[in-house]
Amino acid sequence: xxxxxxxxxxxxxxxxxxxxxxxxxxxxxxxxxxxxxxxxxxxxxxxxxxxxxxxxxxxxxxxxxxxxxxxxxxxxxxxxxxxxxxxxxxxxxxxxxxxxxxxxxxxxxxxxxxxxxxxxxxxxxxxxxxxxxxxxxxxxxxxxxxxxxxxxxxxxxxxxxxxxxxxxxxxxxxxxxxxxxxxxxxxxxxxxxxxxxxxxxxxxxxxxxxxxxxxxxxxxxxxxxxxxxxxxxxxxxxxxxxxxxxxxxxxxxxxxxxxxxxxxxxxxxxxxxxxxxxxxxxxxxxxxxxxxxxxxxxxxxxxxxxxxxxxxxxxxxxxxxxxxxxxxxxxxxxxxxxxxxxxxxxxxxxxxxxxxxxxxxxxxxxxxxxxxxxxxxx
Numbered sequence: 001x002x003x004x005x006x007x008x009x010x011x012x013x014x015x016x017x018x019x020x021x022x023x024x025x026x027x028x029x030x031x032x033x034x035x036x037x038x039x040x041x042x043x044x045x046x047x048x049x050x051x052x053x054x055x056x057x058x059x060x061x062x063x064x065x066x067x068x069x070x071x072x073x074x075x076x077x078x079x080x081x082x083x084x085x086x087x088x089x090x091x092x093x094x095x096x097x098x099x100x101x102x103x104x105x106x107x108x109x110x111x112x113x114x115x116x117x118x119x120x121x122x123x124x125x126x127x128x129x130x131x132x133x134x135x136x137x138x139x140x141x142x143x144x145x146x147x148x149x150x151x152x153x154x155x156x157x158x159x160x161x162x163x164x165x166x167x168x169x170x171x172x173x174x175x176x177x178x179x180x181x182x183x184x185x186x187x188x189x190x191x192x193x194x195x196x197x198x199x200x201x202x203x204x205x206x207x208x209x210x211x212x213x214x215x216x217x218x219x220x221x222x223x224x225x226x227x228x229x230x231x232x233x234x235x236x237x238x239x240x241x242x243x244x245x246x247x248x249x250x251x252x253x254x255x256x257x258x259x260x261x262x263x264x265x266x267x268x269x270x271x272x273x274x275x276x277x278x279x280x281x282x283x284x285x286x287x288x289x290x291x292x293x294x295x296x297x298x299x300x301x302x303x304x305x306x307x308x309x310x311x312x313x314x315x316x317x318x319x320x321x322x323x324x325x326x327x328x329x330x331x332x333x334x335x336x337x338x339x340x341x342x343x344x345x346x347x348x349x350x351x352x353x354x355x356x357x358x359x360x361x362x363x364x365x366x367x368x369x370x371x372x373x374x375x376x377x378x
Contacts, residue, residue: 003035003069008042011068015060016163016206017046017053023163024057039074040065049081050198096204098211099133101237101351104230104267106260108252110141110221113275114242116322117312118218119147120329120336121240124344126173127329130213133168135203136178137230138220139196145180148172149325155181158208165208172330175212177203197229204233221252231265238270238354240309240347245274245296253297257304268358270350271307272297273343276314307350310343312336 168175243253274297321328
């Protein structure tokens with residue numbers, strides 16, 4: 001059987017290299033296809049030296065040609081690795097079509113309630129009418145599946161424009177993806193940085209997120225490899241830093257703000273949220289007890305000249321709601337609902353301010369009209 005070069009090239013458009021957002025022809029990875037009778041030679045250029053990525057690309061090409069054209073075809077795949085030159089002082093990101101604003105939620109240290117704040121921001125944004133997605137980027141401690149009561153769910157594969165994509169899990173009108181959907185609850189994720197970054201890229205670019213006004217990214221605590229990978233992969237609209245009032249948490253929160261403001265990253269800080277700000281007993285509703293210190297994060301925001309987005313009290317129902325998989329902000333006519341509505345409005349307003357005063361990460365901006373917030377796209 002004589003093999004047709006154009007037909008093979010068209011067929012290769014159905015294959016995507018792991019972690020890439022485009023098929024191998026559209027991305028330019030396929031440099032040449034030659035046919036000689038029943039022999040096929042495919043010249044491929046990829047940007048990662050990972051052996052399993054190269055092997056998978058070679059196997060996918062061979063299987064495609066054998067299955068679609070001829071099981072007897074002799075297929076040779078020449079793979080060359082070319083790492084694109086990058087300016088070490090500039091971190092860029094690749095936009096995801098349909099996503100208007102990407103907000104990174106970070107904390108300098110663990111245990112300050114960053115994931116809880118992310119979950120409650122997400123459901124409050126959805127209640128305001130926005131289309132919202134959450135990417136759980138805390139690879140080593142994913143918690144979103146529990147907080148949204150979907151820990152036993154598994155993302156399905158869907159066909160989008162001829163490409164196979166992961167379909168995010170939906171809960172409370174929020175689209176979710178987390179490494180927790182792909183591991184057992186008791187299974188530890190023991191990965192080096194490059195493998196974790198590759199998994200994140202697949203959840204970002206190989207997923208059918210659809211149209212979103214906001215994507216919230218729940219980052220791991222600290223300032224490390226995952227943070228750099230996310231900011232190299234995506235054009236982050238802005239960052240929100242969560243802290244508790246005590247000195248040890250504030251010191252780490254200050255480092256988190258510094259990371260985003262560094263010349264090499266340069267992500268606008270939308271503001272700081274103070275979690276566990278005070279405790280009010282049910283029997284003494286007018287009393288406030290500042291267990292971890294008073295207004296520490298608020299003072300830090302003033303010192304760093306970044307907005308203070310609000311404070312979340314230390315309330316047992318917030319913890320219980322997270323454990324039961326129903327974020328506390330969903331409780332109508334509650335103090336927590338009011339608290340998160342105020343904080344979320346501040347986040348939206350700071351995003352408006354950021355998009356009006358700084359170059360947009362996408363051609364879509366948030367605007368404020370008639371006292372309410374709305375997202376408009378071109």
